[in-house]
Amino acid sequence: MVEEILESYRDFGNINHLDGSNLPTRVEVADLADDLISVIFPGYFRGDQLDELTSRYFVGERCARILRVLERIIARAMAVECGAQESRRVTAEAEEEAHRQAFDLLQSIPEIREILHTDVQAAVSGDPAACSSAEVIMSYPGIAAIAVHRIAHHLFVRDVPLVPRMMSEIVHSRTGIDIHPGATIGRSFFIDHGTGVVIGETSRIGDRVKLYQGVTLGALSVSKELGTRGRQRHPTIEDDVTVYAGATILGGETVIGRGSTIGGNVWLTRSVPPGTTVILDSPSLRYVGGERAE
Numbered sequence: 001m002v003e004e005i006l007e008s009y010r011d012f013g014n015i016n017h018l019d020g021s022n023l024p025t026r027v028e029v030a031d032l033a034d035d036l037i038s039v040i041f042p043g044y045f046r047g048d049q050l051d052e053l054t055s056r057y058f059v060g061e062r063c064a065r066i067l068r069v070l071e072r073i074i075a076r077a078m079a080v081e082c083g084a085q086e087s088r089r090v091t092a093e094a095e096e097e098a099h100r101q102a103f104d105l106l107q108s109i110p111e112i113r114e115i116l117h118t119d120v121q122a123a124v125s126g127d128p129a130a131c132s133s134a135e136v137i138m139s140y141p142g143i144a145a146i147a148v149h150r151i152a153h154h155l156f157v158r159d160v161p162l163v164p165r166m167m168s169e170i171v172h173s174r175t176g177i178d179i180h181p182g183a184t185i186g187r188s189f190f191i192d193h194g195t196g197v198v199i200g201e202t203s204r205i206g207d208r209v210k211l212y213q214g215v216t217l218g219a220l221s222v223s224k225e226l227g228t229r230g231r232q233r234h235p236t237i238e239d240d241v242t243v244y245a246g247a248t249i250l251g252g253e254t255v256i257g258r259g260s261t262i263g264g265n266v267w268l269t270r271s272v273p274p275g276t277t278v279i280l281d282s283p284s285l286r287y288v289g290g291e292r293a294e
Contacts, residue, residue, distance in 0.1 A: 036109075044134070080162055121188065126190045142177065145171050145177035146189055152181035155167075184204045184205065190210045192212050193213040196215075202231070204237070210242045212244050214247075218250045242262070249269075260276045260277065
């Protein structure tokens with residue numbers, strides 16, 4: 001049995017990674033994301049009791065821990081080339097670059113917090129069922145997904161490999177919301193309910209956009225060769241757009257104009273001008289069997 005397994009290693013080498021210690025692990029990346037969120041939303045998670053006296057010590061200790069873990073994870077990730085079957089050893093140059101990237105992310109936390117403040121306020125004001133910022137931060141899957149996305153996107157646009165995608169897929173597994181770290185998302189973004197939302201890599205979303213569950217911002221079918229970075233394959237959603245449940249919007253040339261509303265279950269592969277409402281005609285229902293109601 002062992003020999004047969006080893007033979008499969010030789011036959012299907014592209015799914016081997018025999019020196020797994022030089023790769024980031026999902027557990028490490030998940031813990032790292034949780035530590036970052038605890039600094040971005042202090043006092044909400046992990047039972048941290050913070051006040052004016054203790055917050056300085058908490059932030060200092062947590063940031064030091066994040067720095068060491070993040071630079072180690074990034075250095076490992078940099079040893080794995082996209083599309084390569086074999087990884088390279090971590091070099092001193094990679095460790096130096098990993099340290100720079102990790103420190104840059106920590107320095108950007110105030111900016112990330114500022115934009116997440118607008119996302120939280122969009123959820124509070126956009127959902128009549130929302131009672132407070134605390135409820136939104138601690139219980140809304142849309143806020144959990146966008147918070148991790150803001151971190152992952154910061155790393156992605158700075159060409160940090162592997163780690164941003166791992167972060168996005170970890171929060172995807174937790175929330176059911178799939179946001180590629182390459183997607184560009186503006187301020188005051190709100191995903192209501194959220195389950196089944198998919199936002200592709202080259203999507204561009206403006207300010208004050210609201211999506212409901214099951215929305216897909218996807219690509220038309222393209223070959224792998226056409227999917228290179230720099231080519232927009234996913235739609236652009238301009239400011240103040242609402243997209244209702246189950247809508248599918250596809251294609252890099254598709255632009256949803258500012259202030260438009262896209263109704264539930266709509267399928268779009270072409271642009272609509274600003275201020276447009278797109279809805280399906282009322283479907284007809286057919287009842288088969290059963291007794292006629294009085």
